[in-house]
Amino acid sequence: xxxxxxGSKSTSDGWLNRYLRARxxxxxxxxxxxxxTTQLPRMLQGPAPALAMNQIAQFGIRGGQxxxxxxxxxxAEYASAADQVLNGTGREAFNAIRMLNTTxxxxxxxxxxxxxxxxxxxxxxxxxxxxxxxxxxLEVAFADIGGWDTHVNQGAAQGQLASRLDDFSRAIAALVxxxxxxxEDTVVLTMSEFGRAVSENGNRGTDHGHGNAMMVIGxxxxxxxxxxxxxxxxxxxxxxxxxxxVTTDFRDVFGEIVIRHLGLKDSRQVFPGFALSxxxxxxxxxx
Numbered sequence: 001x002x003x004x005x006x007g008s009k010s011t012s013d014g015w016l017n018r019y020l021r022a023r024x025x026x027x028x029x030x031x032x033x034x035x036x037t038t039q040l041p042r043m044l045q046g047p048a049p050a051l052a053m054n055q056i057a058q059f060g061i062r063g064g065q066x067x068x069x070x071x072x073x074x075x076a077e078y079a080s081a082a083d084q085v086l087n088g089t090g091r092e093a094f095n096a097i098r099m100l101n102t103t104x105x106x107x108x109x110x111x112x113x114x115x116x117x118x119x120x121x122x123x124x125x126x127x128x129x130x131x132x133x134x135x136x137x138l139e140v141a142f143a144d145i146g147g148w149d150t151h152v153n154q155g156a157a158q159g160q161l162a163s164r165l166d167d168f169s170r171a172i173a174a175l176v177x178x179x180x181x182x183x184e185d186t187v188v189l190t191m192s193e194f195g196r197a198v199s200e201n202g203n204r205g206t207d208h209g210h211g212n213a214m215m216v217i218g219x220x221x222x223x224x225x226x227x228x229x230x231x232x233x234x235x236x237x238x239x240x241x242x243x244x245x246v247t248t249d250f251r252d253v254f255g256e257i258v259i260r261h262l263g264l265k266d267s268r269q270v271f272p273g274f275a276l277s278x279x280x281x282x283x284x285x286x287x
Contacts, residue, residue, distance in 0.1 A: 001193050002042035004251055004271055015270055016140055017046030019258055022269040029137030031100075036124035036143045044142060056127045059100055100136065114178035115170075121145040122171040129178045132186070145171075148192065154205040176217065187218035187261050191250065197243055198233055211244030214253055220261060220285050227282035248282060249274075256281040 004015035195209035
């Protein structure tokens with residue numbers, strides 16, 4: 001899903017990185033694409049610049065009790081590097097550090113009474129809101145949340161699954177509340193690379209499944225609907241008699257967002273070997 005080339009394991013770049021390249025932006029800042037993770041996710045890997053940072057407040061050069069003069073000295077040394085490719089990357093990094101320092105991350109206060117859960121996912125979404133409102137040129141942001149592999153004691157209203165869904169939903173609700181009017185130009189898309197089996201296993205949990213759901217919220221999204229064909233849960237309508245059947249190609253969901261929200265005219269570079277068609281769009285946005 002992150003490369004958007006199912007069936008091909010040799011793809012070296014991610015679909016969002018290909019989007020960034022397809023829609024060139026000469027005025028792009030170092031914060032055009034940011035992942036609030038320790039490592040850059042596969043979907044953002046590729047030639048287009050993208051940043052990974054676990055904490056905004058910790059983004060920078062670390063060298064003990066580094067001072068401004070130490071950082072400046074380090075930058076001067078870096079600027080004289082013989083390797084011009086690495087030097088260009090270094091300049092982008094230092095430009096990002098200077099730009100972020102102007103936002104004073106330690107003083108950020110969510111707006112409109114938004115209350116983020118104090119979980120890694122909640123903190124990541126709070127920082128995405130901060131970058132959005134700081135005017136640093138953020139266009140694409142990524143965050144992830146784990147803990148869905150609930151083979152044992154999954155629970156329903158209480159248990160592992162309920163705990164995960166509570167964190168997930170409260171964090172997204174806080175992001176929407178915090179962003180306020182910024183949500184008019186923001187779309188949040190969720191995705192996962194595997195679902196859960198329909199039936200409970202012998203350990204009061206569920207095993208890996210086939211079909212899954214994607215959720216979308218944001219400006220222009222026609223919310224309140226379940227899009228796509230619903231096959232039902234009857235055994236004869238399941239995939240291999242076991243799992244929820246797949247009825248929508250995830251690239252049609254990605255594609256509708258890329259075309260109708262992000263405004264890209266030609267998606268062929270983003271989804272190689274896959275021809276998008278408006279007839280297959282889920283219909284998340286008004287045509």
